[in-house]
Each structure stands twice: as structure tokens, then as C-alpha cells.
Amino acid sequence: MTPEERERYARHILLREVGGQGQQKLLAARVLVVGAGGLGSPILSYLAAAGVGTLGVSDSDAVSLSNLQRQTLFRTEDVGREKTEAAKDAIARLNPHVTVTTHPQITDDNAAEIVAAYDLVVEGVDNFAARYALNRACIKEKKPLVSAAVGRFEGQLATFKSFEQPGVLPCYRCLVPEEPPRDEQVNCAEEGVLGAVTGVMGTLAAMEVLKELLGVGESLAGRLMIYDGLGAAFRIVKLPPDPHCPDCRKLPE
Numbered sequence: 001m002t003p004e005e006r007e008r009y010a011r012h013i014l015l016r017e018v019g020g021q022g023q024q025k026l027l028a029a030r031v032l033v034v035g036a037g038g039l040g041s042p043i044l045s046y047l048a049a050a051g052v053g054t055l056g057v058s059d060s061d062a063v064s065l066s067n068l069q070r071q072t073l074f075r076t077e078d079v080g081r082e083k084t085e086a087a088k089d090a091i092a093r094l095n096p097h098v099t100v101t102t103h104p105q106i107t108d109d110n111a112a113e114i115v116a117a118y119d120l121v122v123e124g125v126d127n128f129a130a131r132y133a134l135n136r137a138c139i140k141e142k143k144p145l146v147s148a149a150v151g152r153f154e155g156q157l158a159t160f161k162s163f164e165q166p167g168v169l170p171c172y173r174c175l176v177p178e179e180p181p182r183d184e185q186v187n188c189a190e191e192g193v194l195g196a197v198t199g200v201m202g203t204l205a206a207m208e209v210l211k212e213l214l215g216v217g218e219s220l221a222g223r224l225m226i227y228d229g230l231g232a233a234f235r236i237v238k239l240p241p242d243p244h245c246p247d248c249r250k251l252p253e
């Protein structure tokens, strides 16, 4: 590390659980962030600030005025710009040492190839097709998937590592076997979301990513964290694997 890097990451290096070695791990890490929105904003900000060496950003939208209520990575003058490009500039201002690679929208056709180039994937997307594609790609490529979701005043967070312990740890599809009917889906565009909820859940997602990269603490894999913003309460429930899951079900070796 250069003297500048030692100073930049001094508060990490002070932590016994991180230290210089942990910081080196972060500098060498490659994380794919899918969705540069309300969740992606704190995820990208904290991972870039932490010195995660390579960040992939996937999003097909442009910044709109109605995004700015929660998507804190962007500024008013970014309205109309491609989110991936605006995110790249924001990250460069925060930490110029981070390499940012932009990717198109994730589909079943491109997911595995993109995911293969990263150590870990974190997603805060608003559609099920991308989530299922990422889930299958992460199982195939054996990469942890940190998944966050928000709606109204609530949020959910989980880490999926079914490839590590098939039949013991669940995958995303064990939790959501089929796409819910359209009218049952909580959709931020239709139902609204308090901006700070995306900040809470995105920051928690960044925390779980850093834990997985550093190999510290207790992984969230196998559990689901549920945040009730109005009640100011967190709940954690066990997440069992689905024995009939079409995506992850494999007989243990």
C-alpha cells in the first residue's frame, strides 16, 4: 500500500479483524453491483470508499428526477445521464483508485459470463427476471449473492451461498420459487418507498459484502433479515433450502 492508501484506509487498518491484510483483500476484490438505484447508491458508495478494487456496475436506466429522493449517488445535474456513467463519475470522485466496469442489463444470456469475472455479486434490482438470472449464474459460477429488496417502509436482506453447502443453504429461488403475480408485487414505482429505507438496506447489504470478502463475522447465509422501518424493528428468520428447488437442488456429495 502507498502512504496515501495507508492514510485513506487507516480506520480499517486499526480494526484487528481487518488490518493491513484485510485491506489488501478488499483492494484485490472484484464485486459486481447489479442495480445502481436506491439500494445500489449506498452499496456502491460504501464499497468504493472501503477500497474494493474493482466494482462492476450493471443498470440499463438513465437518472430521472424522481430517482433523486433516494438514489444518493446522483446529483440534480445527472438527470438524463446513463446511471452507469453517472455512477462511474461519482465513484471516481469518492475513490479514484477503484476500477469501475460498466455492464448492460443482466439477462439469462449474459449473466454467467459477467458473474464469472467477479468474486461476489450484490443486487438491489426491481425485477424478478434479473434476480433469477443472477441466482442461476451465481450457483453455476459458485459466487456468493447478497440480495436486498425494499418497498414502502420495509426491507429484506439475504446472502445466498447454496453452492457451499447444497441441500443445507438455500438459494434465492428457494425463497421465491415463482415470480409473484403482478398485483402482489411491491413495486417502488407504484407503491412508493421512503428514501431512507433504501439507505438502511443498501448499507446493510454493503456490510454483508465486506464481511464475505474479509471472511469475518457470521455470514447471513441461511437467514433472512427483515426491517420494519415504521416499527423500528429488525427480525431474522431461518431460511431453509427448498428440497424441490429447480435451481440449486443437488444431492450432497
Ligand SMILES: [Zn+2]
Pocket: 162, 170, 171, 172, 173, 174, 175, 241, 242, 245, 246, 247, 248, 249
Ligand atoms: Zn434453491
